[in-house]
Amino acid sequence: MSTQVANFFGESQQQNTGIMQRGEKREATEVQAMVLMAKSYPRNQMQAMDRILNACTRPTLASSALYAYSRGGAQITGASIRLAETIAQQWGNIDYGIRELKQENGESTVEAYAWDLETNVRQTKVFQVQHMRHTRGGGYQLTDPRDIYELVANNGARRLRACLLGVIPSDVIEAAVEQCHVTQAAAVDLTDEKIKQTVSAFEAIGVTPEMLAKRMQRKIEAMQPAQYLQLRQIYMSIKDGMSTIHDWFDAPKAAEATETNAALDAAIDKLNTSGKAAAANEMKGQ
Numbered sequence: 001m002s003t004q005v006a007n008f009f010g011e012s013q014q015q016n017t018g019i020m021q022r023g024e025k026r027e028a029t030e031v032q033a034m035v036l037m038a039k040s041y042p043r044n045q046m047q048a049m050d051r052i053l054n055a056c057t058r059p060t061l062a063s064s065a066l067y068a069y070s071r072g073g074a075q076i077t078g079a080s081i082r083l084a085e086t087i088a089q090q091w092g093n094i095d096y097g098i099r100e101l102k103q104e105n106g107e108s109t110v111e112a113y114a115w116d117l118e119t120n121v122r123q124t125k126v127f128q129v130q131h132m133r134h135t136r137g138g139g140y141q142l143t144d145p146r147d148i149y150e151l152v153a154n155n156g157a158r159r160l161r162a163c164l165l166g167v168i169p170s171d172v173i174e175a176a177v178e179q180c181h182v183t184q185a186a187a188v189d190l191t192d193e194k195i196k197q198t199v200s201a202f203e204a205i206g207v208t209p210e211m212l213a214k215r216m217q218r219k220i221e222a223m224q225p226a227q228y229l230q231l232r233q234i235y236m237s238i239k240d241g242m243s244t245i246h247d248w249f250d251a252p253k254a255a256e257a258t259e260t261n262a263a264l265d266a267a268i269d270k271l272n273t274s275g276k277a278a279a280a281n282e283m284k285g286q
Helices: 011-040 045-055 081-091 145-167 170-187 192-204 209-216 225-239 254-274 278-284
Strands: 066-071 074-079 094-104 107-116 121-130 132-135 138-141
Touching: 045 081, 045 170, 066 170, 066 225, 074 081, 074 170, 081 094, 081 145, 081 170, 094 145, 107 145, 121 145, 170 225, 192 209, 192 225, 209 225
Parallel strands: none
Antiparallel strands: 066 074, 094 107, 107 121, 132 138
């Protein structure tokens, strides 16, 4: 039996410290390299703007590029996370993402960030995500790493969008949004099949045909192209977590409200997990 107390500042601790220091040094080197590349190859704003507008002429992007939200009784449209990411990619020299800072006590501390490497304009948002999933029967703790990862990613999308829009010039965003409006209007060919697909997509997130008809103030089969576009933006807003069903449609009775919200949570989880869930394809494939 040893009579000497172990030195907890010994070799093991030194090895861990060395690994951390090497990781921090590598990260600092990568950042320096990105900044150097951005300074060496600055963006051509005219060419970047052309690339952004050209991307917004694609119907598949335009269909998921806009979301709507209600403010003061008026409907406001804005760039979705998909459009924000596309603009950042085409604008160039922007480092952005979501990263988990730590996990403890059943929650994650997460940072969403966007950094213009040329102008040194940076936006960050730090937030907490509880490892909980809410269902009709109540909430339960998540333990599977994949489930936690998807939950963090879903919650981070809205903050990442805000960060990106904070570093990209507002007139660039406005021009992209306007081009998406034009593309959507030109691509609308409203058929009975598309109306059915729209109804099915909304049913998947807990919105009934009756709720749709009441909002439009007309029968479902009498839907107009402008209303179809409006509903698609509302759908993207709900799916991206920018608004809730009750922001747009008359709320069901209290007993039904919990089930509706649970259905929405389950549908959004399914859409974000698969990436190609049926409801999303129906709305995006128009």
